[in-house]
Amino acid sequence: MEDEDIVSRIVHHITKDFTTRAWVLIPIGVTINIVGGLIVNLLHLPVYLDTIGTVLVAVLAGPWVGATTGAASNIILGLVVRPTLLPYTITTVTVGLVAGYMAKAGFFQRFWKVVVVGIVLVFAATFTVAPTTAIFFGGATGGGADIIRGTILATGEKLMAAMFRAEFLLQPVDKITVVVIAYLVGRSIPLKYRPEVGRHTLPPPVGETASVSPATRPAD
Amino acid sequence: MILSYRIGRGLLYRLNPTTKLVVGLCAIVTAFLIPHVLGTVVFAGAVWLLVALGGGGSRISRTALLIVAPVSISLLVIHSLFYPDRQTVLLMIGPVAIWAEGLAFAVAMISRIAVLVLVVLAVVMTIPSKVLAATMVDRGLSPKFAYVFLATLQMIPDVHRRLQATLEAQQSRGLDVRANLRRRIRSLLAILGPLFQGTLVAAETRSLALEARAFGRKGPRTSMVESPADPKVERVVRYAAVAGVLALIVGTLLGPR
Numbered sequence: 001m002e003d004e005d006i007v008s009r010i011v012h013h014i015t016k017d018f019t020t021r022a023w024v025l026i027p028i029g030v031t032i033n034i035v036g037g038l039i040v041n042l043l044h045l046p047v048y049l050d051t052i053g054t055v056l057v058a059v060l061a062g063p064w065v066g067a068t069t070g071a072a073s074n075i076i077l078g079l080v081v082r083p084t085l086l087p088y089t090i091t092t093v094t095v096g097l098v099a100g101y102m103a104k105a106g107f108f109q110r111f112w113k114v115v116v117v118g119i120v121l122v123f124a125a126t127f128t129v130a131p132t133t134a135i136f137f138g139g140a141t142g143g144g145a146d147i148i149r150g151t152i153l154a155t156g157e158k159l160m161a162a163m164f165r166a167e168f169l170l171q172p173v174d175k176i177t178v179v180v181i182a183y184l185v186g187r188s189i190p191l192k193y194r195p196e197v198g199r200h201t202l203p204p205p206v207g208e209t210a211s212v213s214p215a216t217r218p219a220d
Numbered sequence: 221m222i223l224s225y226r227i228g229r230g231l232l233y234r235l236n237p238t239t240k241l242v243v244g245l246c247a248i249v250t251a252f253l254i255p256h257v258l259g260t261v262v263f264a265g266a267v268w269l270l271v272a273l274g275g276g277g278s279r280i281s282r283t284a285l286l287i288v289a290p291v292s293i294s295l296l297v298i299h300s301l302f303y304p305d306r307q308t309v310l311l312m313i314g315p316v317a318i319w320a321e322g323l324a325f326a327v328a329m330i331s332r333i334a335v336l337v338l339v340v341l342a343v344v345m346t347i348p349s350k351v352l353a354a355t356m357v358d359r360g361l362s363p364k365f366a367y368v369f370l371a372t373l374q375m376i377p378d379v380h381r382r383l384q385a386t387l388e389a390q391q392s393r394g395l396d397v398r399a400n401l402r403r404r405i406r407s408l409l410a411i412l413g414p415l416f417q418g419t420l421v422a423a424e425t426r427s428l429a430l431e432a433r434a435f436g437r438k439g440p441r442t443s444m445v446e447s448p449a450d451p452k453v454e455r456v457v458r459y460a461a462v463a464g465v466l467a468l469i470v471g472t473l474l475g476p477r
């Protein structure tokens with residue numbers, strides 16, 4: 001009986017955030033991830049920014065909704081754009097969970113704390129991306145970052161160690177930019193358009209007060 | 221470039237998508253388990269031949285080549301020159317040594333990636349995404365995941381249009397996409413802010429529309445798309461493929477290293 005109770009508590013903890021509005025946010029988060037990637041190409045910026053949607057949804061709707069957004073991103077993009085993205089699903093799921101739980105712990109309330117989230121995400125991403133690149137792709141992904149990976153391998157590093165060093169170089173700018181953008185965009189969304197979770201994890205937009213009267217709050 | 225279904229003929233188009241997914245996954249696992257370079261190359265060649273003859277033809281082959289080529293070039297350059305466990309020089313080009321172990325490793329990895337790419341293409345390019353989603357729901361996938369899959373596919377062109385409009389609006393205010401890095405980062409915020417807010421506010425309308433159609437209710441759903449037939453032969457093939465891969469895994473774990 002005890003065990004069943006724990007299991008049902010865990011299931012409840014995971015599923016309670018999946019309201020209809022949360023489900024609607026998932027495809028939007030996925031498209032935001034795609035757009036981030038597109039704009040980076042358009043503006044010729046040296047980052048990826050393909051996890052903005054995942055972080056934003058995790059903060060607005062909870063860690064497991066964020067993880068689902070991350071998984072959906074890589075699976076859908078893996079199926080319709082680039083199959084080589086599929087193995088990196090583990091990374092985007094981790095990013096969603098870390099951002100979501102840190103948001104619940106109040107890390108998206110102040111700007112300097114958001115930077116801390118960025119730093120934690122750098123580690124989370126490095127520890128999942130590096131082994132994936134080494135095991136699934138033998139150390140290359142066909143993008144510009146291969147120059148960095150190759151250079152480190154040329155110094156005589158072992159494959160796995162080289163991938164870790166490369167990611168520690170590549171991830172910081174990307175992940176910190178991602179969380180800052182997610183924070184700025186998320187904060188500017190009016191309270192009444194946020195899911196329940198996002199009303200507590202993010203500060204209210206400038207000019208709005210923290211509490212919304214129940215009368216003006218649409219049902220979730 | 222979006223990989224999408226186009227009408228075609230051949231075995232791949234007639235198979236139940238479940239069969240393609242299960243057998244495909246088995247093929248991917250196999251590709252990563254085969255220990256020797258020669259084996260992986262032969263296996264990748266066999267997979268390619270099956271896909272090409274099964275109706276994939278030049279369309280899938282060409283797309284696969286476009287995806288695999290950049291990774292292959294990187295892998296070949298990196299590993300034939302800098303492979304960590306290099307021992308045997310295969311060839312000297314001036315002062316540059318090409319290492320045999322590195323070349324073998326690169327070719328094995330390329331074959332594995334090629335199998336992964338071919339399998340994905342063989343699944344998604346031979347079936348409309350709606351039918352794929354309907355089949356998955358039939359197999360027990362929550363209709364909510366099917367919604368996420370299909371809604372995203374529909375939303376991509378929509379958001380692309382929105383992005384274009386936002387970009388033009390900001391350019392009319394003087395946004396420069398070729399300015400220095402600092403200016404470009406600031407333009408990034410100028411584009412993303414309005415774009416994401418617009419999409420998120422539209423989400424509100426969407427969730428009300430879905431709620432009015434019982435999205436949150438439990439229980440079975442009817443679909444307007446019929447999932448394809450699942451003949452007995454295909455079920456046997458699926459079980460055989462899974463059994464084969466399991467045997468291979470056990471063999472790899474027990475066998476000599």
